[in-house]
Amino acid sequence: MSAPAPTAHSSVFAIQVIGGLVGLLVLAYLGGHRRVVRFQERLGLGGVITAGFPFVALGLVASWPSIGILGPEVIDRLRPVLHFGLGWLGFVIGAQLDIRVLDRVPRGTAYLLVVEALAPFAITAAAVGAVMIALGLAWDDPAVWRDIVVLGAAAAMTAPRKFRGFANHSWREGRGVDVLFAQLDEVVGVIGLLFITAYVRDDASGTWNLPGTAWVFVSLGLGVAIGVLFFAMVRVPVSNAEFLAVVLGGIAFASGLAGQLQLSPIAVCFVAGVVVTNFPNDQRDNLFRILRHLERPVQLVFLLIAGAVWRPDDGRGWLLVPLFVAGRVAGKWVGVQVSRAVVGARLPPGFADRRQLIAPLSGLSIALVISVPSLSSDAGLPWVVTAVIGGAIATELLIRDRDGAPGAPALRVTGGRVHQDSAAPIDELDDPGSGSGPVAGPIYRDESAPVAGPRRGPR
């Protein structure tokens, strides 16, 4: 029931909104239509942004002032959904980290990982930051530095999986060393976030006055406490619907607690996820099934919001795109060279030097960019969003050209030189416990494999 009578103004608004709604739904319809999906598959589009582009477009259209569905006010109202999504993402990354896998990676991997993450971060941040300041942003503005750090972090993270679009199949997981590194990249990113939110925080609105290091321990302690709580909670449900309620509620509660304490929901939920899946737990399969069920909707919400805060009409953002892409490739090349020179001899053959230079952008990068507060008031942030979305599209198209076209060989680094490798082998880490399969972390689990039902049957 709504009391006020429709006025002329509200009628115009109603027509606008209904028009916008129809536009949105038509876009969603087209995005999932069989022909569009077939066309997308023919083009070989499987990256987060290209395959999910209908949703980015949806967000973009919905944010136009003439439609006004996803205006700044609504985006602010959607912030809790965003927080939930970030918490969910952190939980998934944590839950997929099977600590036993770390025992099986060769010595020197940590060095490789840090250098290969730091080089793209530093090169991209330096190049893009210089251009942003040259374009007129104040170098002494802390928001600019935050944007540069965010952009560098986004550049450093690569995607472990392929995305198959709106109404198509769900994520398709990759395999091999690059995928392992992509997962560990994300873990490094999460740990970085843990420290950033502990040391760079505004305590004015809070009542606890703690030093930055104490906030690191608060984050870890909260994550462990929630993990233990989660571990106990998932043993109660007797049906999948109840399991869904507990998982949804648990992640929302954990994200909310983190948000309330001005900590990173990604970092806190990551710790909780690690605790839940690394304790002996007969509910792991059920947990992953629910997490997978929510994976695509959460990713689509990120894409929708990314589209809504995207300002593609600002040409300065597009100037950053080539720098972003080139910075990532150059950074990766530098990282591979340095790590090959320093620890290459200690690693198994092909581990340090047969690496993909062009890797798709992680979904976490997009989440990271749109999770920055004050999306509407930060002058440089629209450029950053354009750089990340444009960079992701450009990278995914380059990968399509590399992998998708028949006979197109992969671009690889071997022996210090970039060359094309027509064999395009996929490196795999053999799991001594499970034969010749890939690493036995949950991320490698085959989605089509049958999973056990709930511990007890539904009533």
Place this chain on the structure above:
Amino acid sequence: MIPLLLLFAIAGLMQAARSFTTSAGATELAFGFLLLTAYFTARLVQHIGLPRLTGYLLAGVLAGPFVLALVTREMTESLRVVNGVATCILGLTAGAELNLARIRPVMATLRAVMVLAVLGAIVVLAVALYALSPVLPLFDGLASGPTLAVCAVIAVGMAPQSPSVVMALLAETRAQGPLSEFLLAEVVVADLVVVVCYALVAALAGSVLGGELDVGALALSVGWELVGSIGFGIAIGVLIGAFVRSVARGAALFALLVCVVVAEIGSRVHLDPLIVMLAAGIWLENFSRADASALLHGFESAQLPVFLVWFALSGTRLDLVQLWALVVPVLILAAARAGWFFVGSRIACAITGAPRAIARSGWIGLWPQAGLSLALITVLPSNFPSFGRAAAAMILGLLGVNLLVSPVVLRGALIRSGEAGKKPAADFAAR
């Protein structure tokens, strides 16, 4: 024991986090907290034979702003979007449960129940309120004409039913059969009847009370809300049907997107999201060429979190102190309402020769009260500034009693009817 310990742990963490800052927001915190506490409270009350729904409501009442204040009024306000989306999902699922072909044999009973039980209850409640008016402060200083007008408005506000409660209990008991179908149809149609009644009575009362209300504007508004919502809902139903036919994959996600959009813009353009999605569901089930059963099955199986949050949020709005202050008149009115539903329905069933199960238990479906009454509580103070707030408090008191008592009775009736447990369990992950 484990649910109780978990409840203490969750409440402890919530209390600790809230000691850091009292700032508004924290929507996802409130959402997660209510979801978990409602679920574990339901597990506890199940042990003493109460419906889980009572647990959801109790969790909301205890955690809400009037008891432990772990969930503040600002938090419940910030969950309005979640509540709106939940309402849309419930509406779509309820509409899709209404198969007109199966209801046709009891259509005469349905019509008679609407006239005798629902409209009759409005009259009975108005008379009861008029009889109580000398002891109720909100009628102080009113002449008999305006008193009658105010009684009529409040009586309409007290009459609505709750498709959500009926759906939640049908889902909980997995009931399927003629009584279950009749109950759902009855409450959906009764809510529409009450919406129309509110438009007429509010317009009439406005003219009697003099100048407080723009009668034409209200009539236009409610007309737009009802007819516009149905029209818009049919359009949504056509769209979802087209999606299911042409795309199929991702239909549940698409329908969820539609629910979010309808919840977000519905109130802005003065459409009722519940009616919109009810109409969409009815269209899909009865008129669309698309087979939307898979889509609706997906919605059904994931509806538990929706119920948990929706009812826990309803619970947070129940002010026990205020209810206690009005306990005597509220109990009299609750008895009059339930009593007339029993009498009116029995008469309607006897006249139309309804099946035995419907004649015996059909009236119980009319008893629960939730969504529409809550909406009326919100609009009454703005429509009638002179008495709206006091009337809303009284309706809220009645709603509290009905919400806490009626699920127990309805669950018992469904179990006694033999329809409980006949519907196959719907688990999305089992597919």
